[in-house]
Amino acid sequence: MKKFINHLDNVLVESLSGFAAAHADSVTLHLDPHFITRKNKAVNKVAIISGGGSGHEPLHSGYIGVGMLDAACPGHVFTSPTPDQMLLAAEAAHADKGILFIVKNYAGDVMNFEMAAEMLPFESATVLTSDDCAVINSTYTNGRRGVAGTVIVEKCVGSLAETGANLQACKALGDKVNSRTASIGVALTSCIVPAAGRPTFNIDDNELEMGVGIHGEPGRRRETMREADAIVRDCVDAILTDFKTRNFEPNKHEALLLINGFGATPLMELYLIYNTAAKLCKQQGIQISRSLVGNYTTALDMAGASVTLCLLDDEIKQHWDSPVHTAGLRWGS
Amino acid sequence: MKKFINHLDNVLVESLSGFAAAHADSVTLHLDPHFITRKNKAVNKVAIISGGGSGHEPLHSGYIGVGMLDAACPGHVFTSPTPDQMLLAAEAAHADKGILFIVKNYAGDVMNFEMAAEMLPFESATVLTSDDCAVINSTYTNGRRGVAGTVIVEKCVGSLAETGANLQACKALGDKVNSRTASIGVALTSCIVPAAGRPTFNIDDNELEMGVGIHGEPGRRRETMREADAIVRDCVDAILTDFKTRNFEPNKHEALLLINGFGATPLMELYLIYNTAAKLCKQQGIQISRSLVGNYTTALDMAGASVTLCLLDDEIKQHWDSPVHTAGLRWGS
Numbered sequence: 104m105k106k107f108i109n110h111l112d113n114v115l116v117e118s119l120s121g122f123a124a125a126h127a128d129s130v131t132l133h134l135d136p137h138f139i140t141r142k143n144k145a146v147n148k149v150a151i152i153s154g155g156g157s158g159h160e161p162l163h164s165g166y167i168g169v170g171m172l173d174a175a176c177p178g179h180v181f182t183s184p185t186p187d188q189m190l191l192a193a194e195a196a197h198a199d200k201g202i203l204f205i206v207k208n209y210a211g212d213v214m215n216f217e218m219a220a221e222m223l224p225f226e227s228a229t230v231l232t233s234d235d236c237a238v239i240n241s242t243y244t245n246g247r248r249g250v251a252g253t254v255i256v257e258k259c260v261g262s263l264a265e266t267g268a269n270l271q272a273c274k275a276l277g278d279k280v281n282s283r284t285a286s287i288g289v290a291l292t293s294c295i296v297p298a299a300g301r302p303t304f305n306i307d308d309n310e311l312e313m314g315v316g317i318h319g320e321p322g323r324r325r326e327t328m329r330e331a332d333a334i335v336r337d338c339v340d341a342i343l344t345d346f347k348t349r350n351f352e353p354n355k356h357e358a359l360l361l362i363n364g365f366g367a368t369p370l371m372e373l374y375l376i377y378n379t380a381a382k383l384c385k386q387q388g389i390q391i392s393r394s395l396v397g398n399y400t401t402a403l404d405m406a407g408a409s410v411t412l413c414l415l416d417d418e419i420k421q422h423w424d425s426p427v428h429t430a431g432l433r434w435g436s
Numbered sequence: 437m438k439k440f441i442n443h444l445d446n447v448l449v450e451s452l453s454g455f456a457a458a459h460a461d462s463v464t465l466h467l468d469p470h471f472i473t474r475k476n477k478a479v480n481k482v483a484i485i486s487g488g489g490s491g492h493e494p495l496h497s498g499y500i501g502v503g504m505l506d507a508a509c510p511g512h513v514f515t516s517p518t519p520d521q522m523l524l525a526a527e528a529a530h531a532d533k534g535i536l537f538i539v540k541n542y543a544g545d546v547m548n549f550e551m552a553a554e555m556l557p558f559e560s561a562t563v564l565t566s567d568d569c570a571v572i573n574s575t576y577t578n579g580r581r582g583v584a585g586t587v588i589v590e591k592c593v594g595s596l597a598e599t600g601a602n603l604q605a606c607k608a609l610g611d612k613v614n615s616r617t618a619s620i621g622v623a624l625t626s627c628i629v630p631a632a633g634r635p636t637f638n639i640d641d642n643e644l645e646m647g648v649g650i651h652g653e654p655g656r657r658r659e660t661m662r663e664a665d666a667i668v669r670d671c672v673d674a675i676l677t678d679f680k681t682r683n684f685e686p687n688k689h690e691a692l693l694l695i696n697g698f699g700a701t702p703l704m705e706l707y708l709i710y711n712t713a714a715k716l717c718k719q720q721g722i723q724i725s726r727s728l729v730g731n732y733t734t735a736l737d738m739a740g741a742s743v744t745l746c747l748l749d750d751e752i753k754q755h756w757d758s759p760v761h762t763a764g765l766r767w768g769s
Contacts (some may be wrong), residue, residue, distance in 0.1 A: 104639065105624040105625070105644070105739065105740065106624075106664075106702065107624075107664040107667065107668075107705040107706075107708055108663070108664055108705065108706055108708060108711050109663045109664050109665050109708075110663075114704070114708065117708045117711050117712075118704045118705070118707045118708040118711070119707070120711045121706075121708055121709070121710035121712075121714070121729070122710075122729075123712030124692075124711060124714050124724075124727075125695075125707065125708065125710050125727040125728075125729045126715075150713070157704060158702070160702065160703035161703060162703050165570060165703075168697055172539065178706075188440070192628075209473065214577055228619055246625060271555070280512070291439075291440075292438070296608040311438070328438055329443050329445075330441070330442045331439075331440040332442050334440065335440075354726035362457075362458075366702050366703075367699070367700035367735060367737060367739070368440065368737070369491070369493065369699050369736050370493035370494060370498075370699075370731070370734065370736050371440055371447070371451045371490060371491060371493050371513075371736070372440040372441065372451070373440075374451045374452075374453075374454035374455045374458065375440055375441060375442075375447065375450045375451040376440050377454035377455075377457065377458050378450050378451070378453045378454030378457060379450075379454075381454070381457050381458075391457075394458040394459070395452070395458075396455075396458045396459075396705070397535075399732070401703065403702050403703070403704070404700060404702050404739065406700070406737065408440065413620045431768055433766055434766055435769070436769035
């Protein structure tokens with residue numbers, strides 16, 4: 104294992120400290136237990152809080168800021184944060200209109216956020232993201248996994264919360280975005296968790312893992328490495344099949360196409376994937392009117408990428424386009 | 437070699453096409469010869485044009501847009517673009533106040549941009565970037581190499597050009613930023629150039645290359661892998677020594693600290709590197725008042741990172757902070 108680390112015990116705190124120092128104008132880091140909040144606390148809005156295991160950066164800490172999250176709770180690498188982190192984050196971020204937790208559907212995260220919600224002295228609700236259409240039930244999951252589509256949920260809900268919308272409206276929008284989003288990922292290599300010091304799974308030089316999870320969990324099947332067009336075609340087919348199962352007709356919607364790198368795949372390849380995926384969508388009559396290409400939900404140093412399609416409506420477009428000011432996603436005034 | 441590609445001959449065009457499609461609101465792709473321009477051509481300003489071998493994305497195409505570049509000329513992977521690309525880009529982007537080429541100091545790039553400048557029917561000037569303090573003369577270079585500091589040059593010069601400043605002023609600012617910037621990189625793994633299909637260099641599991649170039653060129657020395665703090669200390673020491681050689685006293689300036697990933701290094705590690713580098717700078721009395729952490733000048737799928745320090749003054753700060761609207765760097769209104 105070759106990584107830029109010092110002692111294994113300090114990886115998370117040193118990385119969080121660097122994040123907080125690099126973005127000292129916009130975030131505040133709290134340690135023991137760890138959570139990160141906006142530097143300038145919002146007033147009179149639903150506080151949007153997310154969290155999960157570290158190693159997926161910029162998710163979630165990188166999405167703290169105006170137009171997106173109020174706070175994030177980073178667990179150790181690929182490990183759920185604990186209820187005390189969530190409780191303290193909620194107390195720090197609460198702005199008189201309740202707390203909305205956005206939680207990727209992994210058993211540990213779900214359990215700990217539920218415990219925190221029960222102990223909270225404030226009104227709260229939870230949006231569970233489950234955009235990964237690769238598999239139902241997985242290593243750490245009952246039901247579908249929450250992956251890169253979570254970024255779209257956090258962006259849209261964060262935008263709505265800034266307007267002063269109430270907790271029920273924010274939860275409803277989050278659930279709607281999640282229900283209209285599907286993702287699937289492909290791994291070319293395993294990631295290496297620092298504490299393990301070796302690859303999470305073995306994969307041959309001529310193989311890929313179709314449907315891999317963002318912790319290196321198994322996907323649908325191990326396949327022989329092929330050209331990008333064939334791989335991307337399988338991803339887009341899986342997503343479109345999933346939408347049909349859920350009674351959506353993708354060609355009746357505009358869509359957001361997100362090509363997400365898992366950490367070690369060059370941007371040059373991600374744009375090549377985008378090129379193929381966008382063409383395939385167009386062939387199916389789907390109008391791609393919003394795009395995002397880059398490393399937005401990573402799996403440490405895994406080589407691979409995921410394709411996400413979100414079926415838009417006017418409300419989702421409005422909240423996707425609205426200004427956002429975070430380390431990982433930034434546009435508008 | 438496992439990469440998301442189809443036929444080797446088409447990697448560049450397919451990737452550029454994906455880039456142009458994903459950012460269709462802001463850029464226009466021209467093929468044969470290849471160059472990319474802003475979709476909405478600027479008026480009455482110096483046109484800022486960069487270019488170089490592909491594989492360093494988002495450099496340079498990702499920096500086209502208001503506040504930064506007017507056009508970029510992508511060569512094949514790690515290969516200089518040709519004068520016809522530069523000539524056509526200049527003709528397309530020319531906005532009545534001359535052309536400023538920003539060129540990383542590699543022999544092929546320098547020669548081809550010089551040829552283009554000689555053939556141009558417009559007034560032109562060139563800023564050569566040479567921020568890499570690792571080595572003088574290298575595989576592809578006479579003199580110092582231009583690396584991640586080029587992003588800072590492009591940002592500041594692009595900002596000044598938007599104000600209507602003349603060609604001489606833009607060149608002077610570019611030269612000043614370059615003269616106040618120093619970088620050094622470390623590789624943990626080699627990159628793989630698609631056309632070669634194998635690693636550019638061999639490196640053992642317990643080794644790092646200190647001072648590596650962004651094409652995998654040799655650096656100062658091969659070293660035994662160490663903890664991050666020790667590696668980063670050597671990088672910061674090299675940069676501070678370089679500034680002293682150039683008669684700067686870094687502790688008398690505010691500075692911008694850029695931690696740049698080479699393509700396969702997780703953001704979590706880049707922030708850990710930032711944490712150490714910022715502390716070391718502070719110990720030396722240097723006030724880090726601006727920061728940038730992420731993949732901004734990559735080397736395909738190389739695992740590694742570079743440290744860049746730019747000594748600020750009021751003019752550089754103003755132009756760094758000004759709005760920028762590109763795929764790779766975006767802030768302000």
